[in-house]
Amino acid sequence: SQKIEQNSEALNIQEGKTATLTCNYTNYSPAYLQWYRQDPGRGPVFLLLIRENEKEKRKERLKVTFDTTLKQSLFHITASQPADSATYLCALEQGSGNTGKLIFGQGTTLQVKP
Amino acid sequence: GAVVSQHPSWVICKSGTSVKIECRSLDFQATTMFWYRQFPKQSLMLMATSNEGSKATYEQGVEKDKFLINHASLTLSTLTVTSAHPEDSSFYICSAIIVGSPLHFGNGTRLTVT
Numbered sequence: 001s002q003k004i005e006q007n008s009e010a011l012n013i014q015e016g017k018t019a020t021l022t023c024n025y026t027n028y029s030p031a032y033l034q035w036y037r038q039d040p041g042r043g044p045v046f047l048l049l050i051r052e053n054e055k056e057k058r059k060e061r062l063k064v065t066f067d068t069t070l071k072q073s074l075f076h077i078t079a080s081q082p083a084d085s086a087t088y089l090c091a092l093e094q095g096s097g098n099t100g101k102l103i104f105g106q107g108t109t110l111q112v113k114p
Numbered sequence: 115g116a117v118v119s120q121h122p123s124w125v126i127c128k129s130g131t132s133v134k135i136e137c138r139s140l141d142f143q144a145t146t147m148f149w150y151r152q153f154p155k156q157s158l159m160l161m162a163t164s165n166e167g168s169k170a171t172y173e174q175g176v177e178k179d180k181f182l183i184n185h186a187s188l189t190l191s192t193l194t195v196t197s198a199h200p201e202d203s204s205f206y207i208c209s210a211i212i213v214g215s216p217l218h219f220g221n222g223t224r225l226t227v228t
Contacts, residue, residue: 008155034216043120043207043219044158094160100146100211106157 002027004092006105013080014113021075021108023090033066033073036089038107044089048075080112117141118210120220127198127227135193135223137164137208143188144210148217149181152205164191164208198227 003026013019023033032051036044050057050066050073057064063076077084087107094101117140127133137147145166150158162172162183170183180202182194195202207222 004157036219041205041222041224043118043209043221045219046216049216089157099163100217101148101160101163102158102217103160104157106155 002092002094002103004028004090004103004105006088006090006108008106008108010109010111012111012113015081017080019077019080019084019110019112021088021110023073023075023105025071025092028071028092029068030092032093033064034091034102035062035064035073035075036091036104038087038089040087044104047088077110080110082112082114085110085112118144118208118218118220120208120223122223123221124224125226127225129199129227130197132194132196133198133225135195135206135208135225137191137193137210137220139189139210139218142210142212144191144212145188146211147185147191148209148211149183149191149193150207150209152207152222158207161193164193166191195225198225200227203227 005024034049035047038044048064050064061078065074087109089107090105091102094103119138121136147164149161152158161176162170164170164183164185166185172178185191203226205222209217209219
């Protein structure tokens with residue numbers, strides 16, 4: 001079955017450093033992968049989408065890579081700030097055909113310390 | 115930008131009662147909405163796809179008679195948890211799809227069944 005794995009352990013880093021989060025998937029050949037941010041008690045907020053033919057995508061301090069051979073995506077936050085503290089979720093579309101139905105990883109909680 | 119509003123944000127009910135959760139798209143029409151459930155420290159699990167004007171489609175293992183979904187208009191989908199039990203206590207999140215855009219999520223409803 002399709003499976004997405006993120007490091008369930010919290011990631012603690014110092015302000016100003018680069019945070020790197022990992023998303024691995026199995027039994028998938030996704031056309032794209034998405035990253036969301038979720039704050040406690042809130043719904044996820046979309047951050048970035050990367051397509052299978054894109055190796056890397058950037059948005060301000062965020063960078064996402066997508067390696068379809070390794071079946072892995074890396075999510076980087078450079079010059080991290082305490083306000084970046086949140087849970088970050090990766091998501092892939094369930095099935096095929098642009099249904100909009102997403103399967104999420106369990107998320108990695110990032111804590112940026114001042 | 116597109117906004118999805120969910121109401122109530124939290125609800126406490128007694129075991130055996132029913133609870134209705136509303137999901138509205140505020141500035142766009144959504145023919146398709148999705149309902150997710152999230153238990154503490156776990157990922158979002160897709161429960162069902164809500165289709166305007168037709169029956170919802172449920173994911174495997176989700177009881178359609180327990181989780182009633184009504185998508186009567188292009189801007190409103192409702193989820194009714196019938197005969198709620200303590201194990202139904204969870205965080206319920208809806209999302210709406212705009213063709214060509216990532217999902218937009220509501221802020222979730224925290225349901226506690228006592």
